[in-house]
Amino acid sequence: MATSAAGHEPAVASAKRSGVWSWITTTDHKRIGILYGVTAFTFFLMGGVEALIIRAQLARPNGTLVDAETYNQLFTMHGTTMVFLAIMPLSAAFFNYMIPLQIGARDVAFPRLNAFSYWVFLFGGLFLSASFLFGAAPNGGWFGYANLTSKAYSPGLNIDFWVLGLQVLGIASIAAGINFIVTIVNLRAPGMTLMRMPVFTWMSLVTQFIVVTAFPVITVALIFLLFDRFFGTNFYNVAAGGDLLLWQHLFWLFGHPEVYILILPTMGIVSEVLPTFSRKPLFGYAVVVYSGVLIGVMGWGVWSHHMFATGLGPVADSVFSATTMLIAIPTGVKIFNWIATMWGGRIELKTPMLFAIGFIAMFILGGLSGVMHSSPPSDLQQTDTYFVVAHIHYVLVGGAIMGILSGIYYWWPKMFGKVLHEGMGKAHWLFMVVGINLSFFPMHLIGLLGMPRRIYTYDTQLGLDTMNLVSTVGAFILGGSFLIFLYNVWWTRKNGLRAGNDPWGGATLEWAVSSPPPEYNFSVIPQVNSRLPLWTANGLNEIPEVPPEPIHVPGGTYWPILTAAGILALAVGAIMHSLWIVLGGVGFTVFSIYRWAFEPFEV
Amino acid sequence: MTQAVAAHHTSTGLDNKKLAFWLFIGSECLLFGSLIATYLVYEGRSISGPTTHEILNIPVTSISTFDLLMSSLAMVLALAAVTRGDKLWSRVWLATTAGLGVVFLGFQAYEFVTFVHEGLTLQVNLFGSTFFTLTGFHGGHVLVGVIWLLTLFVRSLQGKLGPDKALNVEIAGLYWHFVDVVWIVIFTVVYLIQTSA
Amino acid sequence: MTESPESTSQHAHPTAGAYLAVAGVLTVITLVEVGIFYVPAFQAILAPVLIILSATKFALVVMFYMHLRHDHPLFTGVFVLPLAIALAVVVALLLLFGVFG
Numbered sequence: 001m002a003t004s005a006a007g008h009e010p011a012v013a014s015a016k017r018s019g020v021w022s023w024i025t026t027t028d029h030k031r032i033g034i035l036y037g038v039t040a041f042t043f044f045l046m047g048g049v050e051a052l053i054i055r056a057q058l059a060r061p062n063g064t065l066v067d068a069e070t071y072n073q074l075f076t077m078h079g080t081t082m083v084f085l086a087i088m089p090l091s092a093a094f095f096n097y098m099i100p101l102q103i104g105a106r107d108v109a110f111p112r113l114n115a116f117s118y119w120v121f122l123f124g125g126l127f128l129s130a131s132f133l134f135g136a137a138p139n140g141g142w143f144g145y146a147n148l149t150s151k152a153y154s155p156g157l158n159i160d161f162w163v164l165g166l167q168v169l170g171i172a173s174i175a176a177g178i179n180f181i182v183t184i185v186n187l188r189a190p191g192m193t194l195m196r197m198p199v200f201t202w203m204s205l206v207t208q209f210i211v212v213t214a215f216p217v218i219t220v221a222l223i224f225l226l227f228d229r230f231f232g233t234n235f236y237n238v239a240a241g242g243d244l245l246l247w248q249h250l251f252w253l254f255g256h257p258e259v260y261i262l263i264l265p266t267m268g269i270v271s272e273v274l275p276t277f278s279r280k281p282l283f284g285y286a287v288v289v290y291s292g293v294l295i296g297v298m299g300w301g302v303w304s305h306h307m308f309a310t311g312l313g314p315v316a317d318s319v320f321s322a323t324t325m326l327i328a329i330p331t332g333v334k335i336f337n338w339i340a341t342m343w344g345g346r347i348e349l350k351t352p353m354l355f356a357i358g359f360i361a362m363f364i365l366g367g368l369s370g371v372m373h374s375s376p377p378s379d380l381q382q383t384d385t386y387f388v389v390a391h392i393h394y395v396l397v398g399g400a401i402m403g404i405l406s407g408i409y410y411w412w413p414k415m416f417g418k419v420l421h422e423g424m425g426k427a428h429w430l431f432m433v434v435g436i437n438l439s440f441f442p443m444h445l446i447g448l449l450g451m452p453r454r455i456y457t458y459d460t461q462l463g464l465d466t467m468n469l470v471s472t473v474g475a476f477i478l479g480g481s482f483l484i485f486l487y488n489v490w491w492t493r494k495n496g497l498r499a500g501n502d503p504w505g506g507a508t509l510e511w512a513v514s515s516p517p518p519e520y521n522f523s524v525i526p527q528v529n530s531r532l533p534l535w536t537a538n539g540l541n542e543i544p545e546v547p548p549e550p551i552h553v554p555g556g557t558y559w560p561i562l563t564a565a566g567i568l569a570l571a572v573g574a575i576m577h578s579l580w581i582v583l584g585g586v587g588f589t590v591f592s593i594y595r596w597a598f599e600p601f602e603v
Numbered sequence: 604m605t606q607a608v609a610a611h612h613t614s615t616g617l618d619n620k621k622l623a624f625w626l627f628i629g630s631e632c633l634l635f636g637s638l639i640a641t642y643l644v645y646e647g648r649s650i651s652g653p654t655t656h657e658i659l660n661i662p663v664t665s666i667s668t669f670d671l672l673m674s675s676l677a678m679v680l681a682l683a684a685v686t687r688g689d690k691l692w693s694r695v696w697l698a699t700t701a702g703l704g705v706v707f708l709g710f711q712a713y714e715f716v717t718f719v720h721e722g723l724t725l726q727v728n729l730f731g732s733t734f735f736t737l738t739g740f741h742g743g744h745v746l747v748g749v750i751w752l753l754t755l756f757v758r759s760l761q762g763k764l765g766p767d768k769a770l771n772v773e774i775a776g777l778y779w780h781f782v783d784v785v786w787i788v789i790f791t792v793v794y795l796i797q798t799s800a
Numbered sequence: 801m802t803e804s805p806e807s808t809s810q811h812a813h814p815t816a817g818a819y820l821a822v823a824g825v826l827t828v829i830t831l832v833e834v835g836i837f838y839v840p841a842f843q844a845i846l847a848p849v850l851i852i853l854s855a856t857k858f859a860l861v862v863m864f865y866m867h868l869r870h871d872h873p874l875f876t877g878v879f880v881l882p883l884a885i886a887l888a889v890v891v892a893l894l895l896l897f898g899v900f901g
Contacts, residue, residue, distance in 0.1 A: 109619045174630055177630075185874075213630065213881075220634060221637075224641070227736060231725055233732035233736065235736075240650060241729050249893060625879055626878055628879060629879055632886040635886075637886075665830065669830055679865050776865070780865045781866070
């Protein structure tokens with residue numbers, strides 16, 4: 001497809017930059033980042049609605065809003081959607097938009113592969129969500145334990161949607177993981193050594209390594225489940241000598257690193273926001289970076305702490321208990337560094353900063369309940385109760401989502417050229433903090449008082465009516481906070497303050513260009529002399545507004561979306577048990593790959 | 604012999620595609636590692652049906668193993684030929700590598716068919732499930748490799764595989780050797796180290 | 801900071817002869833492996849010996865055919881780290897499922 005020279009864009013080239021077709025064929029990391037963000041946020045709202053229905057059902061004992069089967073689909077899709085279709089792609093939105101800017105590059109290493117990852121994510125998410133249209137949404141929990149997920153115990157399409165959907169999504173993640181590692185390692189601007197990279201980029205690098213190594217394990221776990229269901233193999237067949245714990249081990253070997261995939265990027269975001277709004281460099285940059293690397297590596301050694309109640313035996317229990325306690329150390333180190341960053345700084349309590357501070361507070365609470373889980377005896381009381389639900393949501397909503405929102409408010413001006421309304425932002429934050437604590441704190445208590453997870457209703461004799469009601473009220477306040485955000489987005493489009501290059505006074509390279517940046521990012525390749533280029537005299541060369549020479553910008557191409565469509569066809573054929581459609585999907589995918597490989601495309 | 608030239612300036616001086624491909628190989632280590640771990644965990648636990656001792660044919664599999672090892676030799680010779688611009692030997696060695704790959708697949712097909720005749724199927728027991736899945740995925744990787752090599756062969760026939768394209772051949776070679784290396788592990792662990800029935 | 805891409809190599813490359821030699825060694829090791837398999841006296845130490853022999857073949861192919869020996873160490877790191885994780889996972893699962901016990 002065409003390539004064009006930007007900088008002094010001829011009229012023809014700029015005409016190609018608008019319209020649906022330009023978005024469908026885009027290979028621009030900034031556009032792909034926005035696509036990820038909008039899509040992920042939509043899925044986030046879907047997952048939120050699922051949560052509100054759950055909480056409405058549980059507001060009162062013996063609720064009748066939904067039946068048990070629907071309830072199972074709701075909590076399964078809530079978890080699956082939030083993990084795979086919301087938090088991960090929201091982080092991906094920032095990987096895409098910010099990493100090239102932060103390292104002084106013009107795009108990622110493989111722009112077409114980048115687009116491909118987005119389209120595969122979109123199609124995988126649509127495939128998974130389409131299950132609702134068939135009344136067959138996945139219903140085996142987001143962790144799909146065998147043998148509930150076997151054909152015998154789950155004869156419908158629900159689990160097929162789940163397995164195939166996740167396999168498709170895994171392709172997107174692994175491709176993006178490879179892409180970003182190469183980008184970060186190989187495309188840094190001159191002077192941008194690894195130890196001068198922004199912490200967000202560093203944490204993203206660690207995250208991608210986890211993705212590339214952990215996703216193949218769940219791929220195998222899902223292949224076994226798929227084969228059991230479709231071909232009658234015996235991987236999770238007890239009668240044939242199979243061991244159900246095989247699923248749990250393979251799933252959690254992926255699943256635990258996955259939670260670090262969910263949290264490390266937002267730890268990176270917070271590590272950028274705190275210094276900017278404390279007017280102080282990050283305390284102990286190197287330590288924060290090394291802690292992140294350590295978390296990534298040690299995260300491989302803790303997975304069976306999800307299995308303390310499965311009878312692993314005292315040796316295994318002790319080993320995993322010890323490794324789990326140890327991993328709290330690098331995490332705690334980061335928290336101390338963040339606090340030390342603020343200490344003695346000139347704090348500006350703007351919205352991004354409020355969310356970052358909120359992240360720290362909520363994540364500490366979630367971390368504390370996590371450490372309580374690390375002891376097998378106490379975990380035996382907590383596991384499969386609402387105590388775990390409290391832990392999960394403090395770290396993922398109070399932690400990951402608040403961190404992502406910090407990034408959204410922080411980088412919104414860079415991406416869209418307008419600063420989100422400050423008052424509404426603060427209101428969003430306040431309602432969120434209230435909603436989170438009102439919703440999830442009682443869950444610690446109701447969990448220890450005996451309320452199991454994943455039950456669609458409970459009896460008043462448990463004495464948990466009031467706390468469940470409080471939790472539901474909190475959930476709706478939390479949901480309502482996002483209405484404020486949505487209104488803010490709409491209001492800011494029309495009335496928001498225009499943002500210059502650096503509305504917050506940030507130190508890193510993305511703030512050296514206009515808001516939003518030009519298509520080619522930097523008019524000249526940056527020459528970096530400092531970890532905080534914009535805060536250091538001579539930290540960065542001058543980046544002129546107009547490029548002194550024409551800059552080559554790759555054009556668009558439709559082979560990434562078509563290849564993704566081939567993969568979707570494969571999944572659709574599989575769930576329909578149609579060999580012809582499967583073969584058609586394979587054929588079309590291979591055909592598209594060939595066309596992709598041989599089209600002229602200059603990075 | 605020259606190393607392939609990286610297309611763009613990079614921070615490390617290393618080519619993007621080559622780095623990306625090594626990362627992909629890293630992820631494949633985890634894929635095959637999980638498959639092999641499962642095979643080993645379930646070895647000897649089949650309740651009924653054929654066992655390793657009864658079914659596995661070491662002499663035949665030794666030949667196919669040797670075949671795959673020789674294909675790796677052909678592959679490095681192909682890369683050497685492409686790098687020095689030797690059109691004839693590029694084609695000879697690429698075709699040889701692909702051909703040896705097809706021979707390996709032939710052995711696999713023969714083995715699968717024979718085993719099924721002898722009562723070992725995907726469904727009959729744990730051994731059937733783990734064996735066919737592990738070796739089937741490996742075979743699938745070989746098939747993809749053969750198609751890749753044949754594509755390069757055709758490109759060479761079209762005169763489009765000069766020394767400037769050596770990197771593409773090198774990367775295909777990385778894939779091919781990795782698939783060979785996985786088979787080295789499988790041959791040892793599945794065929795040669797057979798534990799109790 | 802940006803290095804120019806590697807062009808004509810300054811480091812040693814295996815020659816065709818070296819590749820043939822490696823192929824020869826691989827063949828010999830395979831013959832030894834199969835041979836050991838058939839000798840009853842070696843049954844007791846079959847597993848460890850075979851593991852060592854196949855690891856040797858693995859290393860030879862990776863170092864010479866995949867060129868890691870003469871390539872930038874970053875490639876070795878990128879391969880060895882996931883390989884180490886994979887090995888650890890295999891060993892951990894074998895222990896957890898009591899294969900050794």
